[in-house]
Amino acid sequence: MPAPDGGEETLRAALAAMGLDPDRTQRFLDLNKDTPGTLLGQAATDTTFRAPSLAITEARAARQLPTWLYQFEYTSTAAAYAGLASHCLDLPFAFGLPADAEGVTAALGENPPQRLTDVMHSAWVAFVTDLDPGAGWPRYTTSQRSTMIWDAEPHTESDPLGPVREIWLG
Numbered sequence: 001m002p003a004p005d006g007g008e009e010t011l012r013a014a015l016a017a018m019g020l021d022p023d024r025t026q027r028f029l030d031l032n033k034d035t036p037g038t039l040l041g042q043a044a045t046d047t048t049f050r051a052p053s054l055a056i057t058e059a060r061a062a063r064q065l066p067t068w069l070y071q072f073e074y075t076s077t078a079a080a081y082a083g084l085a086s087h088c089l090d091l092p093f094a095f096g097l098p099a100d101a102e103g104v105t106a107a108l109g110e111n112p113p114q115r116l117t118d119v120m121h122s123a124w125v126a127f128v129t130d131l132d133p134g135a136g137w138p139r140y141t142t143s144q145r146s147t148m149i150w151d152a153e154p155h156t157e158s159d160p161l162g163p164v165r166e167i168w169l170g
Helices: 007-017 022-031 036-062 104-108 114-130 162-169
Strands: 070-072 146-150 155-158
Touching: 007 022, 007 036, 022 036, 022 162, 036 162, 114 146
Parallel strands: 070 146
Antiparallel strands: 146 155
16 A cells, blocks of 8 residues: 555554554554545544544443534535545535635535535534534434434434544544
């Protein structure tokens, strides 16, 4: 498997520095084998955002506190971000910004899905208003681990981040 900037040895050393033992390093590499050019970026995202979010989500769910989790998977079609679901790309959808709002096309590309904007914005407004995003987004529990997948066609899945949780949280 090709590795970025310095080869596989450097990549494995970086993953070890992020807290992964050799077994979990190999599981991380296997999980992300289709994106070898972005492995360090994926590891940084996992350690900075996903693992801490999953730890908080798991702790809240274990105490049976109302908890919801999402994974944003819609990818930009804009030239500078094509194929990426980069950090903060979800914000224009969450805030209900129309496609012609300043900067939206530059970040998302032409014709971002209006359905994603409508559904995601409605869920966020419902959460802010009622502390519950609505029936279409079930709570996260330690038995079900329901996760909203925000994509061109929003849907829920049971434990899609299980491999990430197991690698980074043990």
